[in-house]
Amino acid sequence: MEQAAFIKKYATTRQHTDSLKWDALQARYGNPDLLAMWVADMEFKVPEQVTQALQERVAHGIYGYSITPDRYYQAFIDWEQARHGLTLKRDWIRFGSGVVNSLYALVNILTQPGDGVLILTPVYYPFFNAVRDNHRQLVTSELRNDRGHYTIDFEDVEQQIKANEVRLFIQCSPHNPVGRIWSEDEETRLLALCEQYHVLVISDEIHQDLEIDRTNHPFKSALTVANGRFSNRVIVVNAPSKTFNLAALLNSHLVIPNPKLRQRYDAQIGRFSQTEISVLGQVAGQTAYESGAAWLDQILAIVRDNYHYLCTTFAAHAPKLVLADLQGTYLTWLDLRAYVQPAATKAFIQDQCQLAVDFGEWFSPDDQGFVRLNLATNPQNVREAAQRIVTCLSQMQK
Ligand SMILES: Cc1ncc(COP(=O)(O)O)c(C=O)c1O
Numbered sequence: 001m002e003q004a005a006f007i008k009k010y011a012t013t014r015q016h017t018d019s020l021k022w023d024a025l026q027a028r029y030g031n032p033d034l035l036a037m038w039v040a041d042m043e044f045k046v047p048e049q050v051t052q053a054l055q056e057r058v059a060h061g062i063y064g065y066s067i068t069p070d071r072y073y074q075a076f077i078d079w080e081q082a083r084h085g086l087t088l089k090r091d092w093i094r095f096g097s098g099v100v101n102s103l104y105a106l107v108n109i110l111t112q113p114g115d116g117v118l119i120l121t122p123v124y125y126p127f128f129n130a131v132r133d134n135h136r137q138l139v140t141s142e143l144r145n146d147r148g149h150y151t152i153d154f155e156d157v158e159q160q161i162k163a164n165e166v167r168l169f170i171q172c173s174p175h176n177p178v179g180r181i182w183s184e185d186e187e188t189r190l191l192a193l194c195e196q197y198h199v200l201v202i203s204d205e206i207h208q209d210l211e212i213d214r215t216n217h218p219f220k221s222a223l224t225v226a227n228g229r230f231s232n233r234v235i236v237v238n239a240p241s242k243t244f245n246l247a248a249l250l251n252s253h254l255v256i257p258n259p260k261l262r263q264r265y266d267a268q269i270g271r272f273s274q275t276e277i278s279v280l281g282q283v284a285g286q287t288a289y290e291s292g293a294a295w296l297d298q299i300l301a302i303v304r305d306n307y308h309y310l311c312t313t314f315a316a317h318a319p320k321l322v323l324a325d326l327q328g329t330y331l332t333w334l335d336l337r338a339y340v341q342p343a344a345t346k347a348f349i350q351d352q353c354q355l356a357v358d359f360g361e362w363f364s365p366d367d368q369g370f371v372r373l374n375l376a377t378n379p380q381n382v383r384e385a386a387q388r389i390v391t392c393l394s395q396m397q398k
Contacts, residue, residue: 010044011378034356042245042376047295053287066279075289097250103130105272116164122363139164148324150178174207174328177372181328191230209243217327232258240285251281303330306375306382317390330376342369353388
């Protein structure tokens with residue numbers, strides 16, 4: 001489908017639908033009229049096959065206790081194989097009602113109070129909370145930032161693991177907010193350090209399908225790195241929710257290849273959650289895995305074009321702005337510090353540009369001056385946001 005026709009068919013507005021992104025602007029930012037570029041969900045309707053499958057299920061009118069059908073497992077397993085070359089066994093798979101819920105449960109199950117848990121910052125802020133709220137010791141290693149190209153500081157990672165007796169590493173792959181898809185070399189080095197120091201790994205791969213340039217930066221699951229050498233110490237958490245815009249349907253996965261870790265998980269998960277499956281989440285997820293690939297490819301092309309638009313607009317009108325390389329996720333990480341004092345970022349972005357964004361300090365206390373913008377939206381929103389930033393910067397300089 002032509003991109004314009006796809007946008008016409010799928011892009012929509014969401015005000016007055018109880019959308020966190022649009023209908024909580026007053027509560028969260030004190031201004032209901034901001035242009036919302038925060039929250040990692042999309043302004044695009046799900047693939048039409050998904051809407052149809054949900055409509056059929058809803059028409060039945062019963063939402064009683066349900067089971068996960070074989071067809072769901074097969075759809076998920078086939079998707080992982082076809083899209084990422086990841087071979088899953090059905091008995092490795094468990095279900096959750098959201099990846100963040102699973103992070104909290106796994107921190108509890110895999111570590112003891114006081115144990116060191118490592119994260120690479122800046123990172124999706126619930127990673128901090130899952131460690132701190134469970135009274136584990138938060139250990140951070142800051143990513144290196146070379147003008148928007150982020151890399152792992154392996155010496156520091158090793159140092160942090162040794163100094164803090166780290167037991168668990170929670171990785172974000174692809175990495176929200178800096179947009180990196182870790183290369184196989186980087187992953188191998190990182191996971192080898194975890195192996196050397198007996199550190200377990202939770203790999204949050206919820207953004208796995210959001211590959212912006214699949215040819216040059218393909219996503220590789222931690223379970224397939226180095227031909228699966230590390231899979232015994234890795235638990236993957238992922239979901240169809242980011243890929244297909246299904247977050248509120250509360251259906252996510254844990255993949256646990258190691259039978260001992262699986263037993264430990266099964267024996268303990270009941271302490272934290274007695275949730276049954278989300279039947280609508282599974283109907284939607286199954287249908288999306290079976291028939292949503294073409295829709296996803298169109299979304300990725302839009303995100304790529306939106307990113308390209310930002311890059312060229314900023315290069316032309318505000319060349320000292322730095323956008324991080326966008327390899328994975330639909331979230332772009334913008335460094336405003338060349339123009340705006342870090343402490344004035346909120347006043348600039350929120351009060352002058354009238355934008356609702358995720359602020360840098362939410363992802364790391366050191367990252368005031370950065371903002372995260374969501375590009376899984378109608379290109380007209382991206383154009384509007386870019387124009388506001390450029391115009392307000394030029395007014396500021398006068
Ligand atoms: C890395 C990462 N993990 C988890 C989530 C949220 O997952 P869930 O809605 O399934 O809790 C997000 C949402 O942005 C995310 O970026």
